[in-house]
Amino acid sequence: MAEQGAQRQDPLFVNSLGKGLSVLQAFGSDWDALGLREIAQRTGLNTSAAQRFTHTLTQLGYLRKDERTRRYRLGPRMLNFAYSYLRANPLYDVAIPIVISVRDEWQETVNVSVLDDTDAVVAIRMPSQRRINSNTAIGRRMPAYCVSTGRAVLAWLSPxxxxxxxxRTNFVRLTPRTNIDRASLEACLDQVRIDGFAMVEEEADLGEMAVAAPIFDGERKPIAALGITTSTAYWSMEDAREKLAPIVMQAATAISRSLQGWHAF
Incomplete structure (x- = not known):
């Protein structure tokens, strides 16, 4: 609410554009198509405004409408934004061969995530052939405080x-093991900075363990993190610390070296 108030007071903020983008953001991770009433409820728009925005976005190809049910889904043109983001960012070209190499050598899922406000967002993902989590795809958001990639970036931010x-973070317990104590998390981040890597066990998903290390740009700013995600059925925390932590640190360092002439903003 505070953010919306600040936006309304910003003379350069285009409210109509913000409302149009809110319609696209109304579509979550479920498969269900949305009707006008649901879109209006999720965005706070009245039905008339929701109709105008959905019509415009449909004409532009960003939404698709089922004429029989009069419900909407995101259109494939939305993928243009993901493609443009990845191609405009050298992180993708530099990281992808290293991510593939780590995945093939260790037969585990390898991700590269970036920090966006309070979330860690998956930018690159190479799934393990023996364990595929269909819930995690490029663009998936998770609270940074409870995933290894998020903690790896948070630890190297300035105080x-x-x-x-x-x-700004809303601390929510995603599993019985999620750490939502602010003081404990701060101490954890301090330790991550000392160790050079972050580890989490069943804090975001039960049965899942992950270890990650930060990726830096040319100004030593943490811009992303490379992580290995695996199952607690395959690895103990001790084994992951001994074997996987050096791998993610080495891979993240290799990516960082290739980004020395570039800085993020």
Missing amino acids: EERKAVLD
């Missing part, structure tokens, strides 16, 4: 930046 992110 002011880290505090600002944690101040």
